[in-house]
Amino acid sequence: MLLSRSHLNRVPLVARLNILSQTRAVSDKTSTRKPRLKKTTLLDFAQPKQKRVGSRFETHPDSPEDKTNLPPRDKWRQIFAWVPVNDRVSLSNSDTADTVAECFVPEGSTNKVIIEAFPGPGQLTRSLLALPENRIKRLIVLEQEPKYLDYLRPLAALDPRLTIIPYTALEWDTFDRIEEQGLLEDIETLEWDQGVHPKLQFISHLPITVYGEQLIAQILRLIPNRNWLFRFGRVKMNLLLSEYVWQRLTAPPENALMRCKLSVMATATADFQTKLYDELQPYAQHFHPTLLKKASDTIKISNRRIGVPFQAVEITPLVKQVINPEKLDTWDYCIRRLYVRKATPLNQCIEDLGPGAQSLIPKLSATIDPKTKIREITVSQWASIVKEFDEWPFAPTDLGINDAKLDNYGGRGLLNRF
Template structure:
């Protein structure tokens, strides 16, 4: 059985269920419980959540001597732009358990984005793992460099903004901007095959005003295997708004939340909720405390979700290669601009006269809406279309600039 036929059978069973007498293994999404509000700031996660990360490891609660960090904490408090810092030892302990840095075989290095005072950095170093601290604010570099000298090579500090890697410019790139190839060369990380273990884990807190744009930027790099994804299945562990996390895990039929971002990330990655924290547990500069926080769009009553995003081993195949990535993204964008429109109308525009047959191949009803299609079905639809001699890929590009502005 070809891989396309196998996926078609799996999707049919997923949507309609197995027939009597046919043994089938059904894989469902996991529901990950998170810490309740009373335990969010404790040094240990509840047993139900520990089982998904590092429950079998016994470690003492992390503590930090803030008398050694007076200058760094003053810098964090006096910043003139909004940033969130991990300074609570309980929060740092929760993050460490979630990241599971004890597994050195599959994670030779852990990149921490913008550590600031370095409280979480110290917690990670206490586990024995190798840490690369990429800090974009030069003011924090002296303190981090002092910590680097005391670790005997366990910590490497670079003036770099991970979220500004590979800038689109012809001028000389200066820190904190950097090309991913230069970063990986400095870290002695080589390209590995896509189906190998995760070579690098990345932790960071997404800027609340740019989090969607950043996820879209990483998405294009992922589907085309560009930038950091040239080096393998890089795993992200990002704090993001609960609102954005809910969009990533939205299901077909939830027209308000189910968008192109939902489909594309679920096709390409396993998305797992590791932990949830109130935004007020993070340290913010004094200028943005109180009423000024609300003006930034970072309400103190909102939750931040620590979400693990791991690229799937089977994302690419002979039927779906990195060369197909951008076309597939644009196809999904077009379909989900209007989630209540009928899919057959899009299919007819791309492959005139074949829309009905395509729906039959996918075992889908003729009146199905684009917002009712599962992510796996979108990928299979694309694979079937690209094997059709009549498919005009130009349609996937011609209308995208007219239709897709509302997707963002």
């Protein structure tokens, strides 16, 4: 029985000590304090660490010997546990992969040369190869993960149409290797207004990290100057990407939350269409990896987490390009400089283009309300800003972005080549 302080003071000293000792013993038994951690010494680092089963470069014990066929979907999380999956999403449902393959390369396609990036272990690759043979002449797969390559190489041994380039699509040198092997020598170069290229196509699962956004941003940037695959003409791209990236790509000026630099460049260079959405929901029934715990009924779209809805889309370069290839750097400069303060009216931040740029406002007033916020500016209005800036006698000559804070594309490393 616990006594209050007033009652305890009336108890004789010896009895009081006994009560306190009993109370302390009970407290020690019921204590929830965590035990003190063992101090780490240099000797601990010298001890050999216990190895987990398998590794990124070793075959998992549950992996089947015959890797021509993929393991059951419920085993993927274990077998591919050592693959860095936080940024890689790939189709795992074979029926869904068949639907996507038929959508991307429909009936009527003939002798296509397809570059497939980030295929994972190759569920979609298998479905593409299973299409009528006359549809695909050559399938070039870009994949660098050893565990995934184990399931792709047997396909190349069985089907001569498949060529594997064991490098990541995040490095432009990978595409040089395609040309060095002569895999695009028979591709005809078409005039830009001759329609979508009927023979060359790009297909990819888009990584869900910022590197995925970097990739699509720089691909779009290559359209106006007709570089990369676009030197052959208007090459169609089919992507499996997250709803989050899709909203950023296609956000109109009135979408204050998702409108960004990527939205402006996308709208200026290409046409975007959703090809499959309902057929790919819910995420867990169609894609790998799945969440370890059950996802909530409502998943926020504005994030890059695993489990965000995915969709199949088609991106086609526009015939008429708003961006003059010779002014591409000017477009980059103006958009990046002004989007630093995207919620600010144009007349309050135009000085970010250079000292004295306020003098451009009277000329821009005919096409843009000076009080328009940066994120609400349309592509045609951006064209007016770029035109007036380019004709401005006092425009800066160095259009490089030297302020790291202005560069939200994640750095100037892997993807900055063209």
